[in-house]
Amino acid sequence: MPIPERIIPPSISQRPWPPVCWVVTDGKAGMENQCLGLAEAMGLSPVVKRVRLRKLWRELSPYLTLGKRFAFSRKGDGLSPPWPDLVIGTGRMSVLPVLYVKQASGGRCFTVQIQNPAIPFRHFDRIILPAHDNAAGGNAISVVGGLHRLRPDFLAEEGRKWASAFARLPRPLVAVLLGGSNAAYRLGPAEIMQLGPQLEGLAKEKGCGLLVTPSRRTGAGNMTLLRALLHDVPAWIWDGSGDNPFYAMLELADSFIVTCDSVNMLSEAASTGKPLHMVRLPGHAPKFAAFHESLVDASRARWFSGRLEHWNYEPLNEVARAADLVKQAYLAS
Numbered sequence: 001m002p003i004p005e006r007i008i009p010p011s012i013s014q015r016p017w018p019p020v021c022w023v024v025t026d027g028k029a030g031m032e033n034q035c036l037g038l039a040e041a042m043g044l045s046p047v048v049k050r051v052r053l054r055k056l057w058r059e060l061s062p063y064l065t066l067g068k069r070f071a072f073s074r075k076g077d078g079l080s081p082p083w084p085d086l087v088i089g090t091g092r093m094s095v096l097p098v099l100y101v102k103q104a105s106g107g108r109c110f111t112v113q114i115q116n117p118a119i120p121f122r123h124f125d126r127i128i129l130p131a132h133d134n135a136a137g138g139n140a141i142s143v144v145g146g147l148h149r150l151r152p153d154f155l156a157e158e159g160r161k162w163a164s165a166f167a168r169l170p171r172p173l174v175a176v177l178l179g180g181s182n183a184a185y186r187l188g189p190a191e192i193m194q195l196g197p198q199l200e201g202l203a204k205e206k207g208c209g210l211l212v213t214p215s216r217r218t219g220a221g222n223m224t225l226l227r228a229l230l231h232d233v234p235a236w237i238w239d240g241s242g243d244n245p246f247y248a249m250l251e252l253a254d255s256f257i258v259t260c261d262s263v264n265m266l267s268e269a270a271s272t273g274k275p276l277h278m279v280r281l282p283g284h285a286p287k288f289a290a291f292h293e294s295l296v297d298a299s300r301a302r303w304f305s306g307r308l309e310h311w312n313y314e315p316l317n318e319v320a321r322a323a324d325l326v327k328q329a330y331l332a333s
Helices: 029-041 055-060 092-104 152-166 189-206 220-229 246-252 263-270 286-297 318-332
Strands: 021-025 047-050 086-090 110-114 126-130 140-143 173-177 209-213 235-237 255-259 276-279
Touching (some): 029 047, 029 086, 110 318, 140 318, 152 246, 173 189, 173 246, 189 209, 189 220, 209 246, 220 235, 255 263, 263 276, 263 286, 276 286
Parallel strands (some): 021 047, 021 086, 086 110, 173 209, 173 255, 255 276
């Protein structure tokens, strides 16, 4: 069962606030941003620890928990005292470091693991799980989609940085957020050949300006093909150099077209309250399908049919709720 929402009176709190907080990940931006988003939503300024495990523990993570202090490849990757009061990790490569910090701190450190750790939940103080995982536990907090760090002030600043770069494009601005092939879905030349002409049509027939950004999974070949297809329309396509304008696109775009393979990108786009069109890709996974269905049922997204639609919905804001529940649990522990 999910953790019930309740208020912890300050008078019974056993812990000081704010805590010293660490964020522990393997350095992947999508993972790290979930942890940072949760910490920042609690008003914290966390210390980021990027950890790399030695080969044996990396290959067997998170199941090999013996010999934790020998598992790190670079002198513990900064996992040394003074220990934090709160540690947040996400992804299977963070499970062992989070458990190590808990053990090394004498059990004092409050541990939060985002996503299913694939080991018993009792090892952590709180687990934050996407609802589409369909998993539960006494210390689990269920959320719709993925967590993120999209505060209004952060997005506004990103928008200011990039406004001049996008100024030549006509309105409405349509942000095209591309994922790529993974274990569940495929994004290859055939899919680009279908999507590209649809985007070209929007630009030519509706007068849209296109903002396009790939992810690390999109692939150079796919992007070369898409650039050729969009050569004659007003489009700004990130070439992978310098900072990614992804967050500026969330702020400045009027609507979104997002491939269905990325829970994080869909969650972030849905947090804006702007029309979100999902691009179907070949493949299927029950968890992804459940997430897509939840977005459609809540009117937060519609499947992309080659045309833009306009509607209103309640923005997805699970980060604030999860942060409040974690803070309450920490203060009561």
